[in-house]
Amino acid sequence: xxxxxxxxxxxxxxxxxxxxxxxxxxxxxxxxxxxxxxxxxxxxxxxxxxxxxxxxxxxxxxxxxxxxxxxxxxxxxxxxxxxxxxxxxxxxxxxxxxxxxxxxxxxxxxxxxxxxxxxxxxxxxxxxxxxxxxxxxxxxxxxxxxxxxxxxxxxxxxxxxxxxxxxxxxxxxxxxxxxxxxxxxxxxxxxxxxxxxxxxxx
Numbered sequence: 356x357x358x359x360x361x362x363x364x365x366x367x368x369x370x371x372x373x374x375x376x377x378x379x380x381x382x383x384x385x386x387x388x389x390x391x392x393x394x395x396x397x398x399x400x401x402x403x404x405x406x407x408x409x410x411x412x413x414x415x416x417x418x419x420x421x422x423x424x425x426x427x428x429x430x431x432x433x434x435x436x437x438x439x440x441x442x443x444x445x446x447x448x449x450x451x452x453x454x455x456x457x458x459x460x461x462x463x464x465x466x467x468x469x470x471x472x473x474x475x476x477x478x479x480x481x482x483x484x485x486x487x488x489x490x491x492x493x494x495x496x497x498x499x500x501x502x503x504x505x506x507x508x509x510x511x512x513x514x515x516x517x518x519x520x521x522x523x524x525x526x527x528x529x530x531x532x533x534x535x536x537x538x539x540x541x542x543x544x545x546x547x548x549x550x551x552x553x554x555x556x557x
Contacts, residue, residue: 465554466554467553467554472526472545472548473548474540475537476490476492476540494536496520496521497539498524523536
């Protein structure tokens with residue numbers, strides 16, 4: 356009997372060691388003091404990678420912060436405002452009224468008009484007229500400031516009528532339209548300064 360017990364003791368010790376080792380291996384592996392299997396090593400690598408990667412919430416929040424910072428920076432740098440120049444008001448156009456002669460102040464039927472006139476003669480006889488020729492006591496001429504030389508004008512004054520030709524320039528006194536030559540004034544019976552009717556014939 357003692358012989359059998361002595362033979363079973365080493366076997367029991369071996370079984371105890373095997374059981375103890377089997378129980379101790381997971382504890383050692385889980386605590387990091389024992390080498391892990393290939394599957395455990397891969398699991399540890401995944402856990403390490405997940406530990407180093409930022410959480411999805413943190414990454415999303417970081418992206419939102421960067422977006423807000425970019426928006427604030429864009430608002431801080433405002434583009435220069437280009438002001439449209441205000442157009443200057445156009446200068447008022449002054450209407451220049453030309454002084455019309457007395458001759459065109461009153462039109463009458465049949466192309467007749469009225470004009471204030473004077474006459475000239477003595478003291479000017481023998482002078483050369485602006486339109487050519489010398490002034491004589493019988494010259495049927497008239498002086499005007501702008502009508503072409505050679506223009507024929509018919510005059511009427513107190514029932515008398517005659518035709519004269521523009522040969523001279525004048526008068527140079529304000530308010531007068533014609534200066535009647537000596538022959539014209541005599542034909543009309545005109546002297547001094549007065550108003551006559553006239554019509555331009557051409």
